[in-house]
Amino acid sequence: MLDIHKIRTDFPILSQKVNGKPLVYFDNGATSQKPQVVIDAISNYYKDINANIHRGVHTLSQLATDAYEASRNTIQNHINAKFSHEVIFTSGTTHGINLVANGFASILKPGDEVLVSAIEHHSNIVPWQMLCEKTGAVLKVIPMNEKGELILSEFDKLLSEKTKFVTVNHISNALGTINPIKYIIDKAHEFDAAILIDGAQAVSHLKPNVQELDCDFYAFSGHKMFGPTGTGILYGKEAWLNKLPPYQGGGEMIKEVSFEKTTYAELPHKFEAGTPNIADGIALGAAVDYINAIGIANIQEQEKELLEYGTKRLLEIEGLKIFGTAEAKTSVISFNIEGIHPYDIGTIVDKLGIAVRTGHHCAQPIMNFFQIPGTIRASFAFYNTKEEIDVMVEAVKRAKLMLS
Template identity: 65%
Template sequence: MKEVLLDIEQIRKDFPILHRKVNGQPLVYLDNAATSQTPQQVIDAITDYYSRYNANIHRGVHSLSQEATDAYEQARRKIQGHFNAAHPEEIIFTSGTTHAINLVAQGFTTFLSPGDEIWVSALEHHSNIVPWQMLCERSGAKLRVIPMNENGELELDVFKSNVGPQTKLVFVNHVSNALGTINPIEAIIETAHAVGAAVLVDGAQAAPHIVADFQALDVDFYTVSAHKMCGPTGVGVLYGKKDWLEKLPPYQGGGEMIATVSFEETTYAGLPHKFEAGTPNICGGIAFGAALDYLHGIGMQAIQEYEEELLQYATEKLLAIPGLKIYGEAPEKTSVISFNLEGIHPYDVGTLLDQMGIAVRTGHHCAQPIMDFYKIPGTVRASFCFYNTQEEVDRLTAGIDKARQMLS
């Protein structure tokens, strides 16, 4: 590895959970693609909200309500700035990426007709497959798939040669949660826009590692979950171009998303409130802003470079283990290694690693079509964050080798 520019030991002190033991062993947390851990600075922001200014937002003239509203809207502007959205009202708070995807899928129901086509990629999480299948059932549109190859890369030639005027929507993840592949979303967006199709990018796995510039990408929709970015669970955002968000109908009806209500007629509020019915996760939104502050304090470029080095080190170490096969060997990857040991079920490996205090994910990772492509029941997935260390990789490697010897 190159010289580390981050003070990892100092960073690790910010995360209380990293100092606990699991099954009598110091915790090695390598399930960051599912949920990253939360620094004390974000925990403090949550405590501060509930301790000092817990109140509903946008509706009260009293001081607590105004303080909460200001903090919540400031978080929206932080997210806008982080991703370079053109307007703060293009940032819609949701409960997470799944909620955001369903919001768009529901909204497009009235825009599609039988014979229209929707494209998704073979590398998608279930949350970027099932809502579009449901949309096709409602509208009569046809779902098509960008295929993948053995390296875990998309076969863009198939996509480029088959899109046309019938293509209305394209949905693809920026990074595969199961394999770590970084998809060429720039080329996908350009191809889709050339035939007049809109593009939604699932950025849940990319956002912790790569800063997407929404205006430079010219993406129509982009989704993010806070809990993968050192923030809390239960909050995320949908970015949408203002023109698209104004055309889409509301996803839910209720308070906050209205301008006027009578028993004869209701008119809807403008953006972003049109899509934010009910009392939102106020604390979650504020804490998401605190998480972005924390990440910026470290530096996203430094985080990306360190994680790339850690991925390279871990890949070399794991490939030296007899009988270990890595799935997803695209040249462009984030810090995910999905693997199996020959002749051993991934669940058994994960269980033994847990007994050693090493947290990994096993199964199909909500990406069953990928596992079907490789004709396997699932994989063991080790996913790294900037607070992980080379020593933890060494413990993982030793643990896998021990599991191999015990289970062979």
């Protein structure tokens, strides 16, 4: 069992007060809080080894380069990538998805088909819409059911020889649904389609094994897994990354430049133009080390308890409806109270020190499916407690009384 109260001391922000009340932070789906070791990793870089990487022979440059590449190796081991050069540093999930979509603009042709799911974040919809507009490919949608699960029989029907790319999230940010991505990956490969998994919401809850999954691409953000904002990873199979053209031009991603011709660097530098976010890239490795020190199995057990307890307590409130009741689900509860706008609930509970997300969560197609303007979303991390859930439930009851 985790000592949650000891773990909470690792996160400085959790001890503060908001509007005079102890902070209850239930917006982990938007961004997670940072342990002191991650904060220290950023500070120590700037205090001790601040220098540009890969370019200098002087000592500080070598130290910074070693620390940055050690972080890449840490992440490679964490996701079980075959090669470290299959791990591309990005600014986040959105950056990684756009990198791949941009690359496929040179591969797709009119009439090809791209499949996305109905429960995607906008960041895994819009780049593919743009790609289809650019290439003449056709975007098709894997539908969902009332529980927030993908209808796999319909996915099977959508697959054809025209299918060239499939992209789905590992976990829905708005509903908490854990998608059966291994099934989806294997079916896509039966039709020789490439597949990208949006892992933004997954990496704080589970440990993706990209070789076991056999996905072609897996994108995620650092700030949702207790690391810094402005960091992320795109994993890509070596063969695909070699096939795709560079996403940006500039320093670091080149081998030789003349006014007549430029040749590009080998992986991973081909996709890492310019001076990278060095300090935060190093700190992302520290975040991964922290997760592994806590233990993914321990994290999952704690979050399972929070999900079950939070679901039970919230359903005690008359008129409350939960959206997203999939059999496979992580620690996210999206809910509304009949007759009350979610924004109004969120505003009142904030005055009581409770941070929840309200709105469409950048997943408007989901809200359109349920014919609602948005939801109140409580998303839990392993450092949250049942006592905090009790505080939220009482706050929601109070808000309901005030707004009824």
